[in-house]
Amino acid sequence: MSYLNQVGSTTPLSVGVYMPPDIPQSFRVYSENVLAQLSPFGIKPLPFDSVGTLPRNADVLWDIRSGGGNPPPDFLVGMDTPPLVVTIHGLAPISLKGWEYFTGLKDKLLAKHYARGKQRKWVHIRHRIHSVIAVSNFTKNEAIAFTGISADRFVVCHHGVDSKIFRPTSGAKTESYFFHVSNDEPRKNIHRIVNVFIRLRRKYPVELVLKLPREALSKYQGIEGVRVITGYLNSEELAELYRNALAFVFPSLYEGFGMPILEAMSCGCPVITSNVSACPEVADQAALIVDPRSEEELETAMAAFCNEENLYTRLASAGLQRSKHFSWVSSATCHARVFFLAAQSLR
Incomplete structure (x- = not known):
């Protein structure tokens, strides 16, 4: 069975991938590994980094960088934009005490204020987000409570690992x-x-x-x-x-x-x-x-x-x-299903 049949579609799909230059390295590793596995599904990534380069002809938009409870930028949730899929990586500054996340005194004191502002934004835009990919069940449960987005729009897609690079040693360990x-x-x-x-x-x-x-x-x-x-x-x-x-x-x-x-x-x-x-x-x-x-x-x-x-x-x-329970192929399969379902919502 082909990958396309596995996700229930044989129609090529274009996915606009929002990748601003300042994303954390861990988000970049995540997105690059998933994107590297998507071509067998007939998915064509269209990377963009700003409102000026947003591919409005894409079937789906994907915001890869919602970490720290940050909502998608306004230009991704417009009335005339393609269906939006958002990956939520976690809500550390929301869940932790201010001093356990921030280093500056002002940020530590304003942590709860920041959280309330982010939450208001999520609640305001929640109906314009088709699906949310959570990287763990833990993150899914936290995000449901924080964003106001219904549980049926969440899908957990665990990360993978490149076992060709991250592999055991062939010799004896020599250092302590x-x-x-x-x-x-x-x-x-x-x-x-x-x-x-x-x-x-x-x-x-x-x-x-x-x-x-x-x-x-x-x-x-x-x-x-x-x-x-x-x-x-x-x-x-x-x-x-x-x-x-x-x-x-x-x-x-x-x-x-x-x-x-x-x-x-x-x-x-x-x-x-x-x-x-x-x-x-x-x-x-x-x-x-x-x-x-x-x-x-x-x-x-x-x-x-x-x-x-x-x-x-x-x-x-x-x-x-x-x-061995985690792979980027499995993660990409999960992502592909979400993208195809989002695209089908307009058909």
Whole structure:
């Protein structure tokens, strides 16, 4: 059976893909991987970055970048525009306390005000959105409550992972370091990771490798045993850091999906992650799950990798098996169904 038959259509489809230049890197990775798998469905992407380049002849419009509770821009929800599909990646600044998401004092104090403004906009435009793609069941449930959009217009399309790049090592692991990669936002919980590591370092000869933005270097530089990588890494280089790590430490306070969890597992790297947001949905039973606000729980989990010889092997195997439940082909199939249904709404 062809991909087109699987999604219930044989009619070629043009999808206008809204991709402004300032989208976060994780959104770009997501969209590029989905788009790379859409051609077998007869879908032609038409990327655009502003109202001036909006392809009004497209069958469907797709806003890939609704993160942080941000609604689509006004020009995507006009009365004369094609049906709109929106991907919601998460609502971190809505769900977290201001100080757990923002860094500036003004933003921390105005967090609830920002949230109310976004919610009013969603409620105002909700009837002009055909479908919402949520990247996890967790995000779906949060977004239904926040946006006022009915549940029957939501579809969960999990992310995938490129197993050709994010693959296990063929040789023996030779290094003993804990690894973390993120954008250094407060919700990523790096201060707790470092606090725990400093205590752990007094007992065990381990290191902590942090892949962070360049501006984060001064925060952690000079701490014994901590190595901060700030330069650009391609996917192969990132995968190598996962593969050689003792464990990937990701006790995030909030993730709409948590793609690094999946990348680490696909590399055969054991994972320590949170019991909140979408983290347990992605990790399932294949990781050590901790309360991200408890340094005691995090320390116990990290110390376990220094004390229990079989823990690495057991969780590396479990994580690898878990990662096989996710693929970009499956994700693209899910997206294609949504696009075709949106296009059919005008026929």
